[in-house]
Amino acid sequence: xxxxxxxxxxxxxxxxxxxxxxxxxxxxxxxxxxxxxxxxxxxxxxxxxxxxxxxxxxxxxxxxxxxxxxxxxxxxxxxxxxxxxxxxxxxxxxxxxxxxxxxxxxxxxxxxxxxxxxxxxxxxxxxxxxxxxxxxxxxxxxxxxxxxxxxxxxxxxxxxxxxxxxxxxxxxxxxxxxxxxxxxxxxxxxxxxxxxxxxxxxxxxxxxxxxxxxxxxxxxxxxxxxxxxxxxxxxxxxxxxxxxxxxxxxxxxxxxxxxxxxxxxxxxxxxxxxxxxxxxxxxxxxxxxxxxxxxxxxxxxxxxxxxxxxxxx
Amino acid sequence: xxxxxxxxxxxxxxxxxxxxxxxxxxxxxxxxxxxxxxxxxxxxxxxxxxxxxxxxxxxxxxxxxxxxxxxxxxxxxxxxxxxxxxxxxxxxxxxxxxxxxxxxxxxxxxxxxxxxxxxxxxxxxxxxxxxxxxxxxxxxxxxxxxxxxxxxxxxxxxxxxxxxxxxxxxxxxxxxxxxxxxxxxxxxxxxxxxxxxxxxxxxxxxxxxxxxxxxxxxxxxxxxxxxxxxxxxxxxxxxxxxxxxxxxxxxxxxxxxxxxxxxxxxxxxxxxxxxxxxxxxxxxxxxxxxxxxxxxxxxxxxxxxxxxxxxxxxxxxxxxxxxxxxxxxxxxxxxxxxxxxxxxxxxxxxxxxxxxxxxxxxxxxxxxxxxxxxxxxxxxxxxxxxxxxxxxxxxxxxxxxxxxxxxxxxxxxxxxxxxxxxxxxxxxxxxxxxxxxxxxxxxxxxxxxxxxxxxxxxx
Ligand SMILES: Nc1ncnc2c1ncn2[C@@H]1O[C@H](COP(=O)(O)OP(=O)(O)OP(=O)(O)O)[C@@H](O)[C@H]1O
Ligand SMILES: [Mg+2]
Numbered sequence: 001x002x003x004x005x006x007x008x009x010x011x012x013x014x015x016x017x018x019x020x021x022x023x024x025x026x027x028x029x030x031x032x033x034x035x036x037x038x039x040x041x042x043x044x045x046x047x048x049x050x051x052x053x054x055x056x057x058x059x060x061x062x063x064x065x066x067x068x069x070x071x072x073x074x075x076x077x078x079x080x081x082x083x084x085x086x087x088x089x090x091x092x093x094x095x096x097x098x099x100x101x102x103x104x105x106x107x108x109x110x111x112x113x114x115x116x117x118x119x120x121x122x123x124x125x126x127x128x129x130x131x132x133x134x135x136x137x138x139x140x141x142x143x144x145x146x147x148x149x150x151x152x153x154x155x156x157x158x159x160x161x162x163x164x165x166x167x168x169x170x171x172x173x174x175x176x177x178x179x180x181x182x183x184x185x186x187x188x189x190x191x192x193x194x195x196x197x198x199x200x201x202x203x204x205x206x207x208x209x210x211x212x213x214x215x216x217x218x219x220x221x222x223x224x225x226x227x228x229x230x231x232x233x234x235x236x237x238x239x240x241x242x243x244x245x246x247x248x249x250x251x252x253x254x255x256x257x258x259x260x261x262x263x264x265x266x267x268x269x270x271x272x273x274x275x276x277x278x279x280x281x282x283x284x285x286x287x288x289x290x291x292x293x294x295x296x297x298x299x300x301x302x303x304x305x306x307x308x309x310x311x312x313x
Numbered sequence: 314x315x316x317x318x319x320x321x322x323x324x325x326x327x328x329x330x331x332x333x334x335x336x337x338x339x340x341x342x343x344x345x346x347x348x349x350x351x352x353x354x355x356x357x358x359x360x361x362x363x364x365x366x367x368x369x370x371x372x373x374x375x376x377x378x379x380x381x382x383x384x385x386x387x388x389x390x391x392x393x394x395x396x397x398x399x400x401x402x403x404x405x406x407x408x409x410x411x412x413x414x415x416x417x418x419x420x421x422x423x424x425x426x427x428x429x430x431x432x433x434x435x436x437x438x439x440x441x442x443x444x445x446x447x448x449x450x451x452x453x454x455x456x457x458x459x460x461x462x463x464x465x466x467x468x469x470x471x472x473x474x475x476x477x478x479x480x481x482x483x484x485x486x487x488x489x490x491x492x493x494x495x496x497x498x499x500x501x502x503x504x505x506x507x508x509x510x511x512x513x514x515x516x517x518x519x520x521x522x523x524x525x526x527x528x529x530x531x532x533x534x535x536x537x538x539x540x541x542x543x544x545x546x547x548x549x550x551x552x553x554x555x556x557x558x559x560x561x562x563x564x565x566x567x568x569x570x571x572x573x574x575x576x577x578x579x580x581x582x583x584x585x586x587x588x589x590x591x592x593x594x595x596x597x598x599x600x601x602x603x604x605x606x607x608x609x610x611x612x613x614x615x616x617x618x619x620x621x622x623x624x625x626x627x628x629x630x631x632x633x634x635x636x637x638x639x640x641x642x643x644x645x646x647x648x649x650x651x652x653x654x655x656x657x658x659x660x661x662x663x664x665x666x667x668x669x670x671x672x673x674x675x676x677x678x679x680x681x682x683x684x685x686x687x688x689x690x691x692x693x694x695x696x697x698x699x700x701x702x703x704x705x706x707x708x709x710x711x712x713x714x715x716x717x718x719x720x721x722x723x724x725x726x727x728x729x730x731x732x733x734x735x736x737x738x739x740x741x742x743x744x745x746x747x748x749x750x751x752x753x754x755x756x757x758x759x760x761x762x763x764x765x766x767x768x769x770x771x772x
Binding site (some may be wrong): 016018019021022023025026029059060061084085086087107108109110112115 | 492493494495496497498499500501502503504505507508553562565566569572573613616617618
């Protein structure tokens with residue numbers, strides 16, 4: 001558990017020491033920074049101490065970044081994961097989302113202000129997650145599940161004209177969760193305002209219409225909505241945009257394989273449940289910037305010192 | 314098939330009136346002589362139903378009439394007794410191609426007859442001239458020739474396209490890799506510069522505060538409360554910023570930044586070398602430089618996978634096109650890296666001379682190539698890689714390039730152990746040599762002039 005009075009831990013994984021050195025310097029005032037060039041070591045570190053945020057490079061000799069992040073997710077699910085890479089193939093991008101459930105996909109060279117903002121945001125979320133986990137551990141897991149079943153099961157919404165997509169989602173929807181079908185953005189907005197919807201499955205493109213803007217906007221207005229993108233599209237820049245600004249939870253290729261899709265829908269529903277417990281956590285544990293205590297009585301000491309030399313009459 | 318009315322065959326048709334079967338030989342002779350039939354070699358004979366039953370040629374008639382008494386003897390006899398009862402008959406309903414083939418296959422030399430056109434229902438339509446058909450054939454051949462020439466051109470240009478697209482693919486891959494190589498130093502250089510800037514502004518604030526204090530202390534008129542305030546400010550700044558240790562860090566930031574910039578300029582330089590327009594094919598080139606350039610450019614393929622060992626014996630400069638040789642080296646090195654699927658990858662690069670040749674050997678401890686594949690690897694489009702990963706053109710183009718230089722590419726390989734490619738280039742400018750990849754046989758490892766076998770994986 002993270003004590004709010006000590007600095008949160010940031011773990012940097014990169015095979016180029018100059019990268020970790022540079023980032024360490026950038027963050028050492030706000031974070032307790034750990035560095036390594038070895039993925040195995042990184043996972044071990046996250047296992048033995050609370051790590052709030054990890055930033056990993058993708059292309060590394062010992063272990064690729066996606067594997068590092070997946071490993072860390074397994075041993076420390078509340079650690080926020082960021083991939084920082086100079087060049088990643090599409091597979092790495094998709095893998096980082098689906099397997100690493102990354103928070104941000106960052107590209108080298110990065111913007112210093114942006115990376116600060118992203119890492120702070122990640123640390124903020126991590127703190128909330130660690131707190132929630134601690135609270136759950138204290139009060140026992142039962143109360144949470146009891147609470148979860150008390151609220152009615154969230155619905156799933158398909159935003160895609162394609163009937164095959166609807167069929168796929170239908171087959172993956174658990175019996176307790178209601179399934180809604182929105183053919184376009186207007187229908188989707190109408191559904192979101194009247195129904196309790198936890199998970200949205202959408203293509204990024206529907207004919208000529210692009211849903212990218214909508215996906216990003218919906219994440220702003222409905223932060224608890226978990227998005228699965230079901231698409232044929234293979235566009236690197238677009239996917240990165242969707243990760244960073246749309247916080248897309250999973251990318252699933254179209255046409256989809258039912259087995260993996262069922263798993264994706266289930267994890268999306270689970271994640272939605274986690275998100276629902278956040279707002280209260282956020283209020284209770286928002287990170288306050290500690291005010292530096294001003295030295296008391298300092299001036300007397302200094303003035304006295306100078307007076308002795310007769311500098312001031 | 315087009316309708317008879319619009320058939321291009323109509324253009325060949327001459328609707329000459331036919332002869333009736335019972336016309337006398339004399340009447341037919343008169344008809345031939347009556348004028349208007351000069352173009353025709355023959356006239357058709359039809360029955361009551363207008364169906365052609367034969368053809369009487371001018372040639373046959375003359376033969377008959379050469380006999381002095383023929384006119385008296387046979388003059389009154391009906392023409393059907395003298396006609397050719399089996400003329401070439403084609404229907405207007407048939408395709409031009411079919412008609413051409415019927416006429417040309419049945420034609421007899423010398424050409425003494427025309428051929429008969431009938432309507433779709435079999436009734437006489439007119440005569441056609443063999444000469445016209447032959448003209449048509451000639452025309453068609455001309456067209457076909459043209460089409461063939463066109464196709465040939467297209468194949469040639471698409472071949473050029475393919476070579477170009479292979480180059481582009483290689484370039485695309487290279488750009489992606491180089492992007493990574495450059496983006497990493499750019500990342501920390503940019504970050505360091507930004508942090509240095511921030512530090513400078515902190516230093517500036519701190520120095521300004523110290524200055525203020527200094528002035529205050531020196532001034533007779535200073536209010537102690539003012540001095541106190543200034544000291545407070547300084548101590549606050551100092552909490553955020555430890556000038557002594559942070560300035561020491563600044564040194565490190567700058568030395569890293571300088572290193573990064575050097576690295577970027579190295580990469581850019583090797584890119585320039587790599588894509589350099591060759592001054593002439595007879596440049597005298599130091600191949601070791603080429604190897605280093607290809608290594609830098611291919612760094613991203615290699616660095617995480619293989620350790621590189623260089624054993625360069627001194628070699629003389631050779632006349633060659635360095636950018637083409639770079640392409641060959643990069644392809645073979647990339648292939649080698651791609652063939653390694655374990656984490657003890659090794660790449661042994663060697664240079665040496667053999668007789669009049671300078672050799673570069675590139676040896677990997679990757680998958681090796683099985684016997685059934687090895688004969689095909691120089692074929693264009695032969696690849697064992699996934700769609701999108703390999704075009705299968707790399708080695709075929711490399712082979713062409715080296716052959717054009719009068720050199721050779723040979724290889725030794727053992728499945729599960731590794732592969733060694735050897736490029737040899739003549740020290741003297743070569744004449745052109747002819748060889749085809751399909752005629753090559755891979756060499757056994759012993760056949761290569763190596764003092765050691767192909768590296769074992771455990772080595
Ligand atoms: N060093 C090697 N070890 C094992 N196999 C090799 C090696 N070099 C080439 N090959 C085999 O030869 C095939 C043809 O190589 P080539 O360079 O012509 O095409 P490619 O590498 O598949 O595609 P491209 O060069 O366009 O990326 C490869 O697909 C691979 O199977
Ligand atoms: Mg190749």
